[in-house]
Structures are given as structure tokens and as C-alpha cells.
Amino acid sequence: MYNEWANRSEISANLFNPAFLSEITRIFGKEYLSNTDDDRFTFEQIIIALPIILDKQLRESLPKTKATKFHEWIQINGHLIANFDKKVEAILPYIRESVVFSVNHEIYSIDEFGTFELLRTRKPRYWRGMLEETEAIFKAAKFLGRWFTEFPKPRVIFALLGVKP
Structure with a gap:
């Protein structure tokens, strides 16, 4: 189902590492849940x-x-969003892999409706001394977690981005 580690480029293995994607998701989920009445977040998000x-x-x-x-951000950045559906398609196997990793490591659980409940909210110790790029990624995850509380249903967002669920 997933590319063997030996077959992944170094960049792909680092950027799409299941533990790294799980940490991004944990940060996103924590911010989202801290800023809404929801107690779960979704795979679509x-x-x-x-x-x-x-x-x-x-x-x-x-x-x-x-x-x-x-929708204003999409209009301003339409040139960057143009192939968003292809980006989703390319990253989807890695997202699925990180979900399996996260559930196995009890970072979050998935209920019968497919929504995620965050189980681990504390940040890991390795955050100290991280690279500037990693810090920017984590900062974006925090912002999107807060910003997503303002969004309509994920299906509307998919439509705006040109992604078919």
C-alpha cells in the first residue's frame, strides 16, 4: 500500500514521515479543538x-x-491553488499512513463516524532546537487549526479548492 522506505527519496521520507505528519495533525487538531465547541476533527479537514x-x-x-x-484567500492565491486536487492526490497515501501511525501510537483515535479524538495534547520534547522550516510548518498548523473554525463544511472547501471528495 505504501512506498517502501528504501524506495523513498530523502526529501519524501523526511517531509512525509508518518511521525512528522502526525505531529502536524496533532498541532492542527489541538488548535482547532481549543477554538471551537467541537470535540473532534475530521479526516476531510x-x-x-x-x-x-x-x-x-x-x-x-x-x-x-x-x-x-x-474564499478571499483562494481568490488572491488562485495561481497557487490551481492544482490543489493533484497535491491532495499525491499526499493522500502519506496522510493515510500517518493516520495509522497516529492511531497505533495513541495520538488520536477514530470513532465509528470517522472523526478524530485527540488523545495526546502535550508537545514532544524534541521541539527544542528545531529547524526554522519545521517551526514554520508547526506555526502554519496552529494557524490553520484556528482558521478552520471559521470555515464552512469541508465539502464546500473541497469545491472551492477543486477537489472531489
């Missing part, structure tokens, strides 16, 4: 968030505050 967070151009184009509406 992760499918939208991770490609934005991991793509440097998209990440750097994120607004400074959540006052900017998502």
Missing part, C-alpha cells in the same frame, strides 16, 4: 490542511489573521 501546510508557497501565502475569509 486534514486532507485540506496538510497540503497547505507542507507546500512552502501556500504556507507562506496564508493570511496573518483569521479575519480573512477562506
Whole structure:
């Protein structure tokens, strides 16, 4: 189902490492849940968030505050969003792999409706001395977690991004 580690490029193995993606998801989920009445987050939200967070151009184009509406951000950054469906398609196997990792390591659980309950909220010790790029990725995950509380249903976001669920 997944590429063998030996067959992955070094960049792919690092950027799409299941533990790294799980940490990004944990940060996103913690921020989302801290800023909403929801007690769970969804796979659809992760499918939208991770490609934005991991793509440097998209990440750097994120607004400074959540006052900017998502559709406005898409209009301003249409040139970056143009192939978003292809980005989702390319990263989806790695997202699935990170979900399996996260459940196996009790970072979050998945209920019968397919929503995620965050089990681990403390940040790991390895955060000290992280690379600037990693810090930017984690900062974007925090922002998107807060910003997603302002979003309509994920299916509307999929439509705006040109992704078919």
C-alpha cells in the first residue's frame, strides 16, 4: 500500500514521515479543538490542511489573521491553488499512513463516524532546537487549526479548492 522506505527519496521520507505528519495533525487538531465547541476533527479537514501546510508557497501565502475569509484567500492565491486536487492526490497515501501511525501510537483515535479524538495534547520534547522550516510548518498548523473554525463544511472547501471528495 505504501512506498517502501528504501524506495523513498530523502526529501519524501523526511517531509512525509508518518511521525512528522502526525505531529502536524496533532498541532492542527489541538488548535482547532481549543477554538471551537467541537470535540473532534475530521479526516476531510486534514486532507485540506496538510497540503497547505507542507507546500512552502501556500504556507507562506496564508493570511496573518483569521479575519480573512477562506474564499478571499483562494481568490488572491488562485495561481497557487490551481492544482490543489493533484497535491491532495499525491499526499493522500502519506496522510493515510500517518493516520495509522497516529492511531497505533495513541495520538488520536477514530470513532465509528470517522472523526478524530485527540488523545495526546502535550508537545514532544524534541521541539527544542528545531529547524526554522519545521517551526514554520508547526506555526502554519496552529494557524490553520484556528482558521478552520471559521470555515464552512469541508465539502464546500473541497469545491472551492477543486477537489472531489
